[in-house]
Amino acid sequence: WYNDIIYxxxxxxxxxxxxxxxxxRLEIIKxxxxxxxxxxxxxxxxxxxxxxxxxxxLIVLRQAGFLDREQKQYDALYxxxxxxxxxxxxxxxxxxx
Numbered sequence: 653w654y655n656d657i658i659y660x661x662x663x664x665x666x667x668x669x670x671x672x673x674x675x676x677r678l679e680i681i682k683x684x685x686x687x688x689x690x691x692x693x694x695x696x697x698x699x700x701x702x703x704x705x706x707x708x709x710l711i712v713l714r715q716a717g718f719l720d721r722e723q724k725q726y727d728a729l730y731x732x733x734x735x736x737x738x739x740x741x742x743x744x745x746x747x748x749x
Contacts, residue, residue, distance in 0.1 A: 668740075671716035672747055676701055677709050681718065681732075682748035688731040689722075695730065718744065 672678060679699045684690065690698075696706035710730055713719045718736070722729045732744070 667716055668743070671712050671718065672743075674709070676705070677713055678747050680706075680709055680713060681744055684719070684730060684732050685744065685748045689729045690731070691727040691729055693727075 672681070676699055680695060683695060683698055692703055692707055692710065695710070696703050699706065701709075710719060710721075714721055714730075718733055718740070719730050720733045722731070736744070
Protein backbone atom coordinates (compact mmCIF):
# COMPACT_ATOMS: atom_id res chain seq x y z
CA TRP A 653 0.00 0.00 0.00
CA TYR A 654 2.71 2.46 1.01
CA ASN A 655 4.80 1.43 -2.01
CA ASP A 656 1.76 1.98 -4.25
CA ILE A 657 1.43 5.53 -2.95
CA ILE A 658 5.14 6.19 -3.44
CA TYR A 659 4.96 4.76 -6.97
CA UNK A 660 1.91 6.91 -7.78
CA UNK A 661 3.68 9.99 -6.44
CA UNK A 662 6.77 9.26 -8.50
CA UNK A 663 4.69 8.67 -11.65
CA UNK A 664 2.78 11.91 -11.01
CA UNK A 665 5.99 13.89 -10.52
CA UNK A 666 7.48 12.32 -13.64
CA UNK A 667 4.46 13.45 -15.66
CA UNK A 668 4.62 16.97 -14.21
CA UNK A 669 8.34 17.43 -14.80
CA UNK A 670 8.20 15.98 -18.32
CA UNK A 671 5.44 18.41 -19.22
CA UNK A 672 7.60 21.34 -18.07
CA UNK A 673 10.80 20.04 -19.64
CA UNK A 674 10.96 22.36 -22.65
CA UNK A 675 11.74 26.05 -22.88
CA UNK A 676 8.68 26.77 -25.06
CA ARG A 677 6.32 25.16 -22.54
CA LEU A 678 7.86 27.25 -19.80
CA GLU A 679 7.37 30.33 -21.97
CA ILE A 680 3.71 29.38 -22.41
CA ILE A 681 3.27 28.98 -18.65
CA LYS A 682 4.92 32.33 -17.99
CA UNK A 683 2.79 34.02 -20.65
CA UNK A 684 -0.46 32.56 -19.34
CA UNK A 685 0.50 33.46 -15.78
CA UNK A 686 0.45 37.12 -16.77
CA UNK A 687 -2.08 37.14 -19.64
CA UNK A 688 -4.55 34.29 -19.35
CA UNK A 689 -7.37 33.54 -21.78
CA UNK A 690 -5.26 33.47 -24.94
CA UNK A 691 -5.91 31.77 -28.28
CA UNK A 692 -3.47 29.35 -29.87
CA UNK A 693 -2.58 31.92 -32.54
CA UNK A 694 -1.94 34.65 -29.94
CA UNK A 695 0.28 32.30 -27.94
CA UNK A 696 2.11 31.13 -31.09
CA UNK A 697 2.80 34.73 -32.13
CA UNK A 698 4.08 35.69 -28.69
CA UNK A 699 6.44 32.72 -28.35
CA UNK A 700 7.42 32.78 -32.04
CA UNK A 701 6.38 29.22 -32.88
CA UNK A 702 4.13 27.64 -35.51
CA UNK A 703 0.47 26.99 -34.73
CA UNK A 704 1.02 23.23 -35.02
CA UNK A 705 3.94 23.17 -32.58
CA UNK A 706 2.19 25.52 -30.17
CA UNK A 707 -0.91 23.31 -30.22
CA UNK A 708 1.18 20.25 -29.39
CA UNK A 709 2.77 22.03 -26.41
CA LEU A 710 -0.64 23.20 -25.20
CA ILE A 711 -1.99 19.64 -25.38
CA VAL A 712 0.88 18.34 -23.22
CA LEU A 713 0.39 21.09 -20.64
CA ARG A 714 -3.36 20.54 -20.61
CA GLN A 715 -2.99 16.76 -20.19
CA ALA A 716 -0.66 17.41 -17.26
CA GLY A 717 -3.44 19.46 -15.66
CA PHE A 718 -1.79 22.87 -15.92
CA LEU A 719 -4.17 24.47 -18.42
CA ASP A 720 -7.87 24.95 -18.96
CA ARG A 721 -9.34 25.26 -22.44
CA GLU A 722 -12.50 27.19 -23.23
CA GLN A 723 -14.09 27.13 -26.66
CA LYS A 724 -15.22 30.58 -27.86
CA GLN A 725 -16.89 30.29 -31.27
CA TYR A 726 -13.94 29.56 -33.58
CA ASP A 727 -11.14 30.01 -31.03
CA ALA A 728 -10.01 27.91 -28.12
CA LEU A 729 -8.82 30.07 -25.24
CA TYR A 730 -6.17 28.71 -22.89
CA UNK A 731 -5.51 29.81 -19.34
CA UNK A 732 -3.92 28.36 -16.23
CA UNK A 733 -6.12 25.69 -14.70
CA UNK A 734 -8.42 27.03 -12.03
CA UNK A 735 -8.09 23.89 -9.89
CA UNK A 736 -4.31 23.81 -9.48
CA UNK A 737 -3.14 22.69 -6.06
CA UNK A 738 -1.01 25.04 -3.96
CA UNK A 739 2.00 22.82 -4.74
CA UNK A 740 1.37 23.07 -8.48
CA UNK A 741 0.91 26.85 -8.26
CA UNK A 742 4.18 27.13 -6.34
CA UNK A 743 5.97 25.01 -8.95
CA UNK A 744 4.60 27.17 -11.77
CA UNK A 745 5.68 30.30 -9.93
CA UNK A 746 9.20 28.90 -9.65
CA UNK A 747 9.46 28.03 -13.33
CA UNK A 748 7.86 31.23 -14.58
CA UNK A 749 10.07 33.67 -12.64
